[in-house]
Amino acid sequence: MPSFDIAKRxxxxxxxxxxxxxPGLISMATRGFNFGIDFTGGTIMDLRFExxxxxxxxxxxxxxxxxxxxxxxxxxxxxxxETSTDVMIRTVDLEENDRKAVMASIRSSVGNYEVMxxxxxxxxxxxxxxxxxxxxLVISWGLIILYxxxxxxxxxxxxAVIALVHDILIVLAFFSFTQRQIDSSFVAALLTIVxxxxxxxxxxxxxxxxxxxxxxxxxGDINELVNRSIYQTLTRSLYxxxxxxxxxxxxxFFGGETTKDFAFALIIGFASGCYSSIFxxxxxxxxxxxxxxxxxxxxxVKAD
Numbered sequence: 674m675p676s677f678d679i680a681k682r683x684x685x686x687x688x689x690x691x692x693x694x695x696p697g698l699i700s701m702a703t704r705g706f707n708f709g710i711d712f713t714g715g716t717i718m719d720l721r722f723e724x725x726x727x728x729x730x731x732x733x734x735x736x737x738x739x740x741x742x743x744x745x746x747x748x749x750x751x752x753x754x755e756t757s758t759d760v761m762i763r764t765v766d767l768e769e770n771d772r773k774a775v776m777a778s779i780r781s782s783v784g785n786y787e788v789m790x791x792x793x794x795x796x797x798x799x800x801x802x803x804x805x806x807x808x809x810l811v812i813s814w815g816l817i818i819l820y821x822x823x824x825x826x827x828x829x830x831x832x833a834v835i836a837l838v839h840d841i842l843i844v845l846a847f848f849s850f851t852q853r854q855i856d857s858s859f860v861a862a863l864l865t866i867v868x869x870x871x872x873x874x875x876x877x878x879x880x881x882x883x884x885x886x887x888x889x890x891x892x893g894d895i896n897e898l899v900n901r902s903i904y905q906t907l908t909r910s911l912y913x914x915x916x917x918x919x920x921x922x923x924x925x926f927f928g929g930e931t932t933k934d935f936a937f938a939l940i941i942g943f944a945s946g947c948y949s950s951i952f953x954x955x956x957x958x959x960x961x962x963x964x965x966x967x968x969x970x971x972x973x974v975k976a977d
Contacts, residue, residue, distance in 0.1 A: 678896065678900055679899070679900055679903055679951070679952065679955075679956065680896045680899040680900050680903075680955065680956050680959050681896055682956075683956030683957070683959065683960060686952035686953060686956060687953070687956075687957075690839055690843070690948075690949075690953060693843055693846055694839070694842045694843065694846060696846070696850075697842060697843070697845060697846020697847070697849060697850065698842070698846070700846065700849040700850055701845060701846070701849045704849055704852070705849070706845075706848060706849055706852075706855050707848075707852040707853060707854050707855060708854070708855050708856075709742075709765075709854040709855055709856030709857075709859075710743075710744070710763055710764065710765055710766075710796075710856070711796065711856040711857040712796050712803075712855065712856070713765065713766065713796055714766055714793065714794055714795045714796045715763055715764050715765045715766050715767075715793070715794060716763070716764050716765070716766055716767045716772060716791075716792070716793055716794070717761065717762070717763045717790070717791070717792055717793075717794050718761070718762045718763075718764075718776070718788070718790070718791050719748075719759070719760075719761050719762075719788070719789040719790035719791070720759075720760050720761075720762065720779070720786040720787070720788060720789065721758055721759050721760075721786055721787045721789050722758045722759075722760065722783065722784050722785065722786040723758070723784055723785045723786065724758065724784055725756035725757055725758050726756060726757070726758070726760060726783050726784060727747075727755050727756045728745045728747065728760075728929075730782070730783050731745050731760055731762065731779065731783055732745055732930065733782065734778050734779045734781075734782035734783050735762075735764070735775065735778070735779070737778065738771070738774070738775055738778070740764045740765070740775065741930060742854055742930060742931070742934075743762060743763060743764040743765075744761075744762070744763040744931065745760065745761070745762050745763075745931075746760070746761045747759065747760060747761075748760070748761055759789070760786075762779075763794070766793060772791075776788075806860065810867075813867075814834045814837065814838075817830060817833060817834055817837075817871065818830035818831060818833075818834055821833055821875075821878070825878055825879075825882055828958055828961040828962055828965070829878050829882075829958055831961060832874075832954045832955070832957040832958040832961060833871060833874050833875070833878070833954055835953070835954075835957055836870065836874055836949040836950065836953045836954040836957070837867055837870055837871060837949075839945070839949045839953055840866055840867070840870050840942055840945045840946050840949050841863060841866070841867070843941060843942075843945040844862075844863065844866065844938055844941050844942050844945065847937075847941045848938070851937075853934050853937060854934050855934075856934070858932075858934070858935040859934065859935065859938055861935070862935050862938035862939050862942065863938070863942070865939060865942070866938070866939065866942030866943065866945075866946055869917065869942070869943060869946050870942070870945075870946030870949060870950060873910055873913060873914075873946060873947060873950040874949070874950040874954045876906050876909060876910070876950075877902060877903060877906050877910070877950055877951070877954065877955055878954070878955070878958070880902040880905050880906050881898065881899060881902040881955065881958070884898050884901060884902050885898065895959065895962070895963075896959065899955050899956070899958075899959050902955070903951055903955055907951070910947055910950060910951060911947075913947075914943055914944070914946075914947040917939075917943045918940065918943060918944070921936050921939040921940050921943065922936075922940065924936040924939075925937060925940060
């Protein structure tokens with residue numbers, strides 16, 4: 674087994690995570706987030722152009738107003754894969770003067786059009802839905818704890834859920850730092866990250882459980898057992914994260930503008946998920962186990 678002791682340096686890994694999470698929490702409290710139109714509502718415009726246009730043309734005309742991240746969709750019977758005369762544009766809520774300036778820019782840059790519909794719309798993700806999503810996430814964490822406690826032990830479940838919370842806080846911190854837009858795709862990214870991270874963590878926990886059976890038979894150091902389990906699954910963990918990273922990096926650099934924030938969340942989340950599975954979850958389980966052992970010994974001494 675490699676000589677580098679991951680389990681023994683658990684305080685270093687915890688401190689490293691806190692150096693990101695604590696400033697992230699401060700940023701969330703002071704700067705908040707850049708919520709997209711899914712959360713805040715906005716202005717929707719259905720336009721019918723005289724000649725077929727593509728999304729890139731429309732997006733370029735919105736760029737001078739900082740609206741190039743708006744949702745742009747091709748529609749209508751005349752649409753093909755890349756062009757259409759019918760275009761739906763959804764932007765942040767615009768004042769009358771700003772809206773007129775934007776529409777004038779589209780006309781001069783893209784071409785003449787007829788306005789089919791123009792209105793303000795409310796947020797598609799309301800406060801009640803956000804509350805329900807948070808409740809569902811908390812309930813899922815509770816079920817994860819129960820399932821892992823049944824298949825492994827209770828401390829494994831606690832460590833796994835704390836690692837998941839760690840990953841979500843890391844992603845939220847980076848989105849608060851960078852003020853990247855948060856929309857409905859961000860919620861999907863968070864759920865993807867949770868699924869990825871818990872799967873990676875379970876693989877390591879399963880190896881720890883298998884090695885524990887030998888540990889109790891032969892005796893040995895519990896720190897060494899955790900290190901051995903991590904290194905036995907390390908290649909698998911790295912292969913998994915690199916495979917996922919290649920995909921989301923391609924999506925980030927070569928995908929459209931509307932997928933960049935989604936891909937950015939996955940990049941941060943997958944990296945954090947790999948890190949937490951190796952350096953947070955297993956050392957945290959070991960810390961919880963050592964605390965329980967110390968309490969048990971303390972009670973035994975007092976009883977004697």
